[in-house]
Amino acid sequence: MKKIIALFMLVMMVGALVAGCGGNDAKKEDASKKKIVVGLDDNFPPMGFKDENDKIVGFDIDLANEAAKRLGREVEFKPIDWSSKEAELSSGRIDVLWNGLNITEKRKENMLFSEPYMECKQLIFVPKGSPIQGEADLKGKVIGMQSASTAEENFEADKNLQASIKEVKKYPDCIAAMMDMEAGRVDAIITDEIVGRYYMGKSPDKFVALEAPVGPVGDFGIGFRKDDTNLQAEVQKVLDEMKKDGTTAKISTKWFGKDITK
Missing domain, CATH: 3.40.190.10 (Periplasmic binding protein-like II)
Incomplete structure (x- = not known):
């Protein structure tokens, strides 16, 4: 009887481990498909702002929508207090900062960045x-x-x-x-x-x-949480594709009259 009980317990433990592994795989798969929440200042035209119909539009909005489409993920644009942007990102209330965000050494201490996509003067x-x-x-x-x-x-x-x-x-x-x-x-x-x-x-x-710039000329980039390397890599991959196939240039021409991206 003891041997039967011991065997039963062993089977249960193995089953739990298998189920647990399967659950982790599911979580990983779900994470790669979950909605991307973009934090932005919704009064920063033409990067991201509300039009006359109260819809958030702009250059960065078009870029983010196209990137999310290629990733097969939904995207939500969430207006935030821009002075609290790093706290919003680190808390997990948003997934990325995508709104004419200047890449600085100080900001690099607290977040990851995409490759620069436009100059900031x-x-x-x-x-x-x-x-x-x-x-x-x-x-x-x-x-x-x-x-x-x-x-x-x-x-x-x-x-x-x-x-x-x-x-x-x-x-x-x-x-x-x-x-x-x-x-x-x-x-x-x-x-x-x-x-x-x-x-x-x-x-x-x-x-x-x-015409003379005040301070150093910088670069715009997308900000991610420090530990969110997977999302950073996924977004960067599709941005590179968009640059290569001319989509980025097309979006830039729509908003600026010419391609001013890097």
Whole structure:
């Protein structure tokens, strides 16, 4: 009887192990097919923003949709507080940051990145007719920028610029900063070239972009959790395919009039 019981227990244990292994395989398979949640600032045209129908659209949105389609996965676009983007990513509330995210050494400490897909320049934008012709002319002026943006990081690293200006105003997004400048509450703003030129194009007679970049010229990339190497590799693979077959160039031409991707 003892031998029968022992044999029965052994069979049960082997069955549990087999079931457990099968469960792990299923989990791995499910992980490769689950929905990708993209965190973004939904007021960052033309990378990601809400159109007149309250639908999130943009260059990065088109890229992410095409990448997810090729991966056979659903994608959800989740607006977040951009100043809390790293916390949103590390907590698992989102899977990627895909919204004109500048690759910096500081950010590399907390996340993985895709290969760069576009250059990121910070430019000074001023009202048309402004006497400001360059960075040196910001002395004694009130300037605006988006909170937790690359412009803010560059500004905080430039002690000479900080000491020279009268006041810096920070905004939840670039559009709010541009609107405040139009209202005369700031003398200039520093922001991403792409969003600044997009907004300026809607009112070409009101604003001027100064061509000299402020701070280093960077690159846009997609941010992933540090341990999410599988998703990073999967997304990078389809991005490479999209670049090779001309899909990326087509999407860029749709939003910028030409292929400005790297």
